[in-house]
Amino acid sequence: MSITTRSIISLASLSLLLAACGEKDDTRNLSRLDAELTTNTSDPALAEALEGPIASDPNLKGQSNRDAVRPSDKPLNGAVPAKLNPKQARAEALKLAGGKLMQTPMATKSVTATKQPLTLGEKAARDEQAEKCGTPQVRYAMDWAGRMPAAFPVYPGAHVTEAAGVDKTGTCGLRAVSFNTAIPANEVMDFYYTMARRAGYDAEHLEENGMDVLGGTHEKSGGAYYVSVKPAQGGGTAVDLIVNGGR
Template structure:
């Protein structure tokens, strides 16, 4: 009786043990997938040629970027990866050309008027383009300043007679549209000298029918004016930079 029970137990345990020794269902699936990939590389196989080409093609490597990867190093790279912002002069031509890319005969800006520069104080005390617009002499500009919204798209809607300087690099832009407002404001930098930028805008604005008044306080200059036929007004704030270039804020109430 004991022997029969022992035999029965062995009969029940043996299939379980054999099943444990065999491959699991997941392992069989992985094996079959591996075999399918191997078969896919064999000649004459009818699998997707685009897929096989993608699997068998060599990996493209950019040697310039690969040299910066430093994947196997314990320490971080000795220097940052190259991705610096180009210098302001990368556009070229604005510093050298008197006309800054236009056919206009550039006129010299008159010397700044005596008696201080109230607009220079406004520029120094304004932290945003909206605050700067709110302190303008033109009532329409000041009234629309509270409606200004910030986006670089406003650069594309500057007045046609008050465009960006040719090699300008925009850092911020804002504008207001509707309800009698067509206000535009933009901050930009250029590699051109302050006098070159000042003369360029003086030429364009006076040729377009604006009056133009020049004020200065040390390295800060302001050129502003109005136009009677459409109540247009503009103010240009220029500051000389240490590298010889110029930082500019432009505010105009007659945008497109």
């Protein structure tokens, strides 16, 4: 199965994470999951979360997740390379990807969302609740960016703008991060597509509100990932990445 965006986590991310913790069906794809979940009238809150975009909320104002905390001033660990120029960033990404990048397939679907955005904490909390992993405790802290699974690191040299996570084991754990990079969107997509496929995840490419979205699941582990990519204000690329599991 596979994936869909907004500004940090979206419809597709929830679809994927739900699929990762629910029944496994090799015939299910992202488009089908989107259709099933967005027409789930038995759970209005879930339907709203699925249809709603995400907004960055660094000040944590007006959020429904009472367990969220403010970002810490702790520096990122070595898992997130700092201040690399584009040439260095590309070289590091190529190294992480095994020396060669695969080309991301063309988008299989284009969708448009009109709902008001949710904050990162709100979206992550709803994702976690949907997975039935207990009451989530979403924590905002920049060091979550250094605790991404090895298959889905922050792009080398990127500037992290927001990060959050749920500190649980297995697929009940959650890592979410927003970052900007000077690398073009298509190269970022190719990097994450390559990383996902080489780690045993499936992948689907969608377009949503003019943004590119990539996502999929891992059949054996039940893991899931979601990446949204769009042009950043002032140049470069803005990326939102969410995945269950992590360090």
